[in-house]
Amino acid sequence: MNGQIYTVMLNTIVNAQPSVLVTLDAAGTISHIYMTERSQASLAFLIGKNFAKLLRLIFGLKTTELLCHTINTCRLSQQQTTISQLKHITGKHLVEYFNCSFAPAPEQQVVVLFQKVTENVLFQEEFCSIAEQHETLNQDLCIAMANLDFQLMDLEQAHKKLSALYRITSIVQKTVNEKEVLEEIVVGITRELGFANAAIFLLDPTSQELVNKAHRGYYNDQVRIMVGQGIIGNAALSRELIYVPNTKLEPRYIPGTSNGFSEIAIPLIVGDQVIGVLDVEASEDHILKEYDLNLLRSLASQIAMTIAHASHVTKACVEASTDGLTNVYNYRHFRNIFNQEFKRATRYQRPLSLLMIDIDHFKHYNDLNGHLQGDDALKAVADLIRQHCRDTDFVFRYGGEEFVVLLPETIVTQAHIIAERIRQEIAGYPFQNGKAQPGGALTVSIGIAGYPNDAYSEMELIACADAALYSVKRADRNRSCLYSDQP
Secondary structure (H helix, E strand, O other): OHHHHHHHHHHHHHHHOOEEEEEEOOOOEEEEEEEOOOOHHHHHHHOOOEHHHHHHHHHOHHHHHHHHHHHHHHHHHOOOEEEEEEEEEOOOOOEEEEEEEEEEEOOOEEEEEEEEOHHHHHHHHHHHHHHHHHHHHHHHHHHHHHOOOOOOOOHHHHHHHHHHHHHHHHHHOOOOOHHHHHHHHHHHHHHHOOOOEEEEEEEEOOOOEEEEEEEEOOOOOOOEEEOOOHHHHHHHHHOOOEEEOOHHHOOOOOOOOOOOOEEEEEEEEEOOEEEEEEEEEEOOOOOOOHHHHHHHHHHHHHHHHHHHHHHHHHHHHHHHHEOOOOOOEOHHHHHHHHHHHHHHHHHHOOOEEEEEEEEOOHHHHHHHHOHHHHHHHHHHHHHHHHHOOOOOOEEEEEEOOEEEEEEEOOOHHHHHHHHHHHHHHHHOOOOOOHHHOOOOOOOEEEEEEEEOOOOOOHHHHHHHHHHHHHHHHHOOOOOEEEHHHOO
């Protein structure tokens, strides 16, 4: 009974986070081992194996020497030891991080716990990067506020205007979604600062047009103004604030509101680049003073930085989840999406299929044509896979010349049809020097597995698809194979 309780406790520990728990005897051989989502029966072949040799196969010589030295130190000192965020480059050139804990046990034994913390480390790095960007924005905001010229403003008005500016910028900094940012700004300007109308125009660098991206009080949502045209276009061209006290007397004015009397157009500048224009209109009974212009100048500076920050974060999120060469999702994003989709499939008892795709004889293609042409082939294969999948499917570059397709709400027979469509399209594509490949064409092999037909865990589903793939690779290649159809 105690043995069963200990087994449950160990399984609870290793299943809380991807982990391996190993007990080593005095000679450095494995006497006990527990692994996340693996049964003891499937790990039995490791009992009695030399731990250092296994480490060399996985981590290489240098990391193995560090781990073995730490194990010996723990055994001699009888003190617990930890290695945090041990970095490891896999055979597919993916970066992984592990926390390694070593604890002495009776009879010169040592207990070793490996916990995979890759996601935690990468998220921590992203969080630090974003936190630094927010700190920069806050510093710029303080400088902008400090530079406001309140000499002509009485104390009560200064307090009201500064409070309104703070509320607008505080709301804006709570989101990095560009559309939400722009909407919050125009709402804040009309509601908090009392202007009749407000709009933000962003520059389209290709057409050199300023496009209305958010507004309050304008007739047309789709207004586009050429740089140099009207008050707004001239503000962008001159890179200076333009104030028109009475628009009825201004020939450059382009009518677009019903109650605008005076207009202020302020260019939005980041670095030395104009990215847009903040356009504000006041009603006839709203008398503008110099401090209103200074306030809007400071607000425009903050708006420009916020828009640039939102664009940067959006771009960073896309880059973090996308493979730079093929523009499909990367391995890291695969782990996140796969985990979500597998949980959803098991919760609602819905099918989930997985395709493991490998380019046949890709080393031969690279050696014959060079790596630049090999990269072009990888891009073309990724595009063909994406074109022949559905909108609900997910395409990932798994590593090297391997791709993975995740097909929610799809049984394996339906997945097989999609796999065959992909395989045939790639086999018929005119790759450069494709006829010089073994078999006369650049082709792919595909392994197919599904939940719940073949597997009941994430690792098992990947393993089944991988096994089906390599049954094809060992045979004639250029074929797709269901896990259940393996010889």
